[in-house]
Amino acid sequence: MSAALQGALGAAGPGPAPTPTLVLGPARSGRSALLFRAALGGPRALFLAPRALQRLPGARRGESDPRGLQRIQFLYPPSLRELLRLLASLHQSLPGPPALLLLDGLEQYLAGCPGPQAAARLAALLVDTASYFTGRLGADPQGSAPCCQLIASMRVSGETEVEDHLCILQRYFPAQCWLCLDSAAALGQEDCGGDRMFRARLSQPGAADQEWRLGFGLDGEMSVSPVLWGRAEDPGAASDTDRAAGAEK
Amino acid sequence: MEATLPAVAEELLKEIKKAFQETSHVPDDLLLALKFVFGSSAVAALDLVDQHSVTRIVSPRGRAVYQVLGSSGKLYTCYTSCHFCTCPAFAFSVLRKHDSLVCKHILAMYLSQATGACQELSVSDQQLASILLAEEKEEGLGTVR
DSSP states (O other): OOHHHHHHTTOOSOOSOOOOEEEEEOTTSSHHHHHHHHHHHSSSEEEEOSSOOSSOTTSOTTOOOHHHHHTEEEEOOOSHHHHHHHHHHHHHHOSSOOSEEEEOOHHHHHTTOOSHHHHHHHHHHHHHHHHHHHHHHHHOTTOSOSSOEEEEEEEOOSOOGGGGGHHHHHHHOOEEEEEEEOHHHHTTOSOOSSSEEEEEEEEETTEEEEEEEEEEOTTSEEEEEEEOTTSOOOHHHHOOOOOEEOOOO | OOOOOOHHHHHHHHHHHHHHHHHSSOOHHHHHHHHHHHTTHHHHHHHHHHTTOEEEEEOTTSOEEEEEEOTTSOEEEEOSSSOOBOSHHIIIIIIISOOOSSOHHHHHHHHHHHHTOOEEEEOOHHHHHHHHTTOGGGGGOGGGO
16 A cells, blocks of 8 residues: 555554555545645655645645645646646656655546546556656655655546446556445444544555544544554544545545 | 566566576476466567567656567557556457456567567657657657667
8 A cells, every 4th residue: 555645544654565556435535635645744746636626635724834735746737638748758847756646536537538448558657657756766865765656546436437447447556545434423323523424445455454534524624543443443542633624526 | 667467477487587598598398388377478479579579768867668569560658667558459358358467568578678688779758758658650750670
């Protein structure tokens, strides 16, 4: 799994080598907030999306961390064609390699893919670009990151043709983080402290699944606490005090 | 190449590389194993290697991509870090039907690396971007061969 995403969810300690990770979830499930939180928590990041975020999902309303933001470069290729061109030419245009490559809204680009090979090309070019940056980071003696991690987010609704490409995407993104509505919390069986609760489950080959609970307060703030399987949960003790507003497309 | 093949295929390619380094040829048992693991792609890929059809293209900033001249004379683009080829067989047999691990061009890329038969070519950063996109005009990149 992506160490950056793991960090964004509050997990500690070294994990397996970072692999390209796909964050999947329904609308307003915190995908953008998770990606942005990963960007804020690490070294230099490149954040790609079809259009500018309406508000920063990594800060409370009216708050932002200028130092964190300075480490993030935002680029908004508006179409699949523009995204492919950008990815293929980043070795020309970026002054230095980022340690984190984030793509928010993959489903919007996949909608422009005429078939499985086009979807594969997009996923492969993302992986190839991150791999190129990894090579550049390794060549930099002063580089602080060992590799460039890749995380993309995709909205899933269970209905769209875009999801037909999912099995192809899984070839290129071995780790997946699924965001699902927490039905138990939604039924009011637990004290959520907010109006929406989601479960984030990270799966990757060769490692045990991990799960977190994401809560979105009435003002859109996101809180994260781990779900400890097989043990009594104590979300209060493990709750992450760092907050990220749940701005989500 | 960072892309992952099944362990048995990885091991086989390592053995082929070792055997080739020691004896400058690939023994029959390894060729049979290659055909067993990769099916009909194996013979076609070996033909491509014999014809020195695989070229690794690099740009001044260190970005790289492979081009393989197919048996039909068409150039196909393969990425260095993961399994992707612009040929129709990759779309059909690998992506759609899942009945092949890789296409013959990607296998030829692996075998060229193992046997040192890969050609090298330097292009500008801009040209490399165009090849990565596998734009239609790539067929006009006659300088590759």
